[in-house]
Amino acid sequence: MLSKLLLILASAATLANSQSASSIDPSSVPIATRQAWCTAQKSACPLLCLQITTGVPQVNNCSAETLSYSCICSNSVAPNASEYSQTMPYFICTEANSQCIKNCADSACQSKCQSDNPCGAQNPPRVNVTTTTASSAAASTTSAAATVVETGGATGAAPRAYSVDMGHVSGLCVLVGSVVAGLAVLL
Incomplete structure (x- = not known):
């Protein structure tokens, strides 16, 4: 059937x-x-x-x-x-x-x-949407997190989320800055 x-x-x-x-x-x-x-x-x-x-x-x-x-x-x-x-x-x-x-x-x-005779989509449906959001903890400004969602576009691929912890980024910047400052003092 x-x-x-x-x-x-x-x-x-x-x-x-x-x-x-x-x-x-x-x-x-x-x-x-x-x-x-x-x-x-x-x-x-x-x-x-x-x-x-x-x-x-x-x-x-x-x-x-x-x-x-x-x-x-x-x-x-x-x-x-x-x-x-x-x-x-x-x-x-x-x-x-x-x-x-x-x-x-x-x-x-x-x-x-x-x-x-227009060709292609005149009013295409929105299937995938790209969104950007940012949030931060009220207690500490160094623990802010940002999330960006990317879509697969016309391929229909699943969205991928990337999370960046701003605390780790700022810690890395402090570490690199300290190393550079230490080398500058030695020279």
């Missing part, structure tokens, strides 16, 4: 994605370029899935001949690939804009090509 549902979802996703390719004729793009697009799409799929779930995608296919693709995550959700760069919808959109611009006679027409 589950495999039939996945097959139906994959077929629907492929149909929807192949319909988006109708904005350009696949044969108008060199096959090597289309193959590179498929490679990028297949590389992007696991990264897109990491934004919404864990695990590897259930379906990750791409056809350079038709510019159709399927990306279905382990939770049976197909991410909105049009919200990201280096995906098939992005490549198709930018190529459609390039072809439109080539057919224009003036700059107003060229500008209209891009403004009428």
Whole structure:
């Protein structure tokens, strides 16, 4: 039952994605370029899935001949690939804009090509957020601690926290200063 549902979802996703390719004729793009697009799409799929779930995608296919693709995550959700760069919808959109611009006679027409058909995320979801906080103990100013959280960006990597104990840093500065002062006295 589950495999039939996945097959139906994959077929629907492929149909929807192949319909988006109708904005350009696949044969108008060199096959090597289309193959590179498929490679990028297949590389992007696991990264897109990491934004919404864990695990590897259930379906990750791409056809350079038709510019159709399927990306279905382990939770049976197909991410909105049009919200990201280096995906098939992005490549198709930018190529459609390039072809439109080539057919224009003036700059107003060229500008209209891009403004009428924006590529990439228009209102991207914020998945990872970078936060900086600092706290200090009220009793002692030398025991201040700062924590910086870095995110993995578009890769979906888990945040890493770095903690710097200002007491250790100031102690190291005093030690180095003492050594330098001692050497200065001896010389």
